[in-house]
Amino acid sequence: MKLYDLELSGNCYKVRLFASFANLALSFEAVDFFNAEHKSTSFMQLNPWAEVPVLTDGTLVLRDAQAILVYLANKYAGEAWWPSEAHLQADVMQWLSVAANELQHGPNKARLVKKFNVDSDYKLAESNTHTLCKLINNHLQTNTWLAANRPTIAECAIFPYIALAHEGNIDLSNYESLNLWLNRVKQLPNFISMPGIK
Amino acid sequence: MKLYDLELSGNCYKVRLFASFANLALSFEAVDFFNAEHKSTSFMQLNPWAEVPVLTDGTLVLRDAQAILVYLANKYAGEAWWPSEAHLQADVMQWLSVAANELQHGPNKARLVKKFNVDSDYKLAESNTHTLCKLINNHLQTNTWLAANRPTIAECAIFPYIALAHEGNIDLSNYESLNLWLNRVKQLPNFISMPGIK
Structure with missing residues (x-):
């Protein structure tokens, strides 16, 4: 799994924090936000909303920190962090x-x-x-x-x-x-x- | 189940619409929003955020239209409307x-x-x-x-x-x-x- 990441983004940190809590192995690709890489054609093919974070897992591409948290917790971290009830x-x-x-x-x-x-x-x-x-x-x-x-x-x-x-x-x-x-x-x-x- | 409801609120309509799609029986309590009933002490005991909609189901009290949709779909409407995968x-x-x-x-x-x-x-x-x-x-x-x-x-x-x-x-x-x-x-x-x- 790869996180398109910006170190100073609190939204990216949401995902890094959870991955650490749940012992999930992420690779990181730094997005050069301050040089507008998030508005580049190649990044916007990944996320038309031009925002970080983005998570890829195989062919899956997810935007929005909250959706990424739901995905990681549901798929890899079991019941504790995202109850199914x-x-x-x-x-x-x-x-x-x-x-x-x-x-x-x-x-x-x-x-x-x-x-x-x-x-x-x-x-x-x-x-x-x-x-x-x-x-x-x-x-x-x-x-x-x-x-x-x-x-x-x-x-x-x-x-x-x-x-x-x-x-x-x-x-x-x-x-x-x-x-x-x-x-x-x-x-x-x-x-x-x-x-x-x- | 009771929905604290405002007819002209799109956020309340989100819940009414889903309840209709999924054939769920809700009772409705109209909140007199235009006379600030949502800021009354009694309503804010139910929802300190002073917003509609609010759903009650037995002792459960839920605010936020999105959370109410997740609850209703998860509990009463099965896999179709809110996938578990x-x-x-x-x-x-x-x-x-x-x-x-x-x-x-x-x-x-x-x-x-x-x-x-x-x-x-x-x-x-x-x-x-x-x-x-x-x-x-x-x-x-x-x-x-x-x-x-x-x-x-x-x-x-x-x-x-x-x-x-x-x-x-x-x-x-x-x-x-x-x-x-x-x-x-x-x-x-x-x-x-x-x-x-x-």
Whole structure:
């Protein structure tokens, strides 16, 4: 399996993190994002959405970090990280939607503005981030993990851009339960980091 | 099972549409969104995110249309609409992420501005919608259905806000393959409509 990867992308890190947790062997092909390789003809034949990560496994080509997490967990990691039982799977799925939407338009976008000078509405991204962090923090006041009472791919999908929020100049120090959860994720066996995450 | 529902919400319609396709019996509780019932204490105990739809099934409470689709399909509709095989499930999942993100920040937002006078960046929503529709249209030039070579919950997740895009003053007439697909969905057995969709 090959991951088309960008070291500084939180979305790519979602996949690298899960692969490490689940002891999956990935090969990596670095995409030269800052020279727009993701918009090249050859890359867009792989992913017309012009985004990383992309996973290939034999003839299979998958885009979208959340879909890649579902694939890897379902195919190679068994029941633990992506439950097959309906109510548990849907519990995880709620957080995959958050990872696809609120996380992108909150802490990811704030970081894109502050770290990579992307032209976007910082005030909106900052406000979205605090709305999101309050909701997650409240949830974690009575839950050890995001879903299904155990670490799942929801952790891999949500952790990266929360742990990188400080690179978007977002102060998370008031979210005590969120910070305790960040530390619990960091203490999971085979946790790996990325640049920007201590 | 009870769906906390808003007739004019495309996100609620995703669930109503799937329940009809799969012959699932839902009861409905209308949420008085326009009088902010979704921000009431009692509703926010059910869903702290203050959004519809919400599904209850016994003691289970689920938010997020995509998570509800996964739950209903997994629990009550068998293999057809939400494949359990990894590569097919991930194929569908790619579109559930699109439904959670690009669809919300494209045609849903354009409609919120034009139909419901929500204060948001219409030009951005319009541009996002055309970017999205081009990608879907290209995909459908060589695919009958969005994923897994058959109608799945991806259709239920994507169809509503594409079919409602005209209410956001978005002209889809140039997207031929997309329009053919809209018609294919409308011809599926047990298709139901909602206000704004012919």
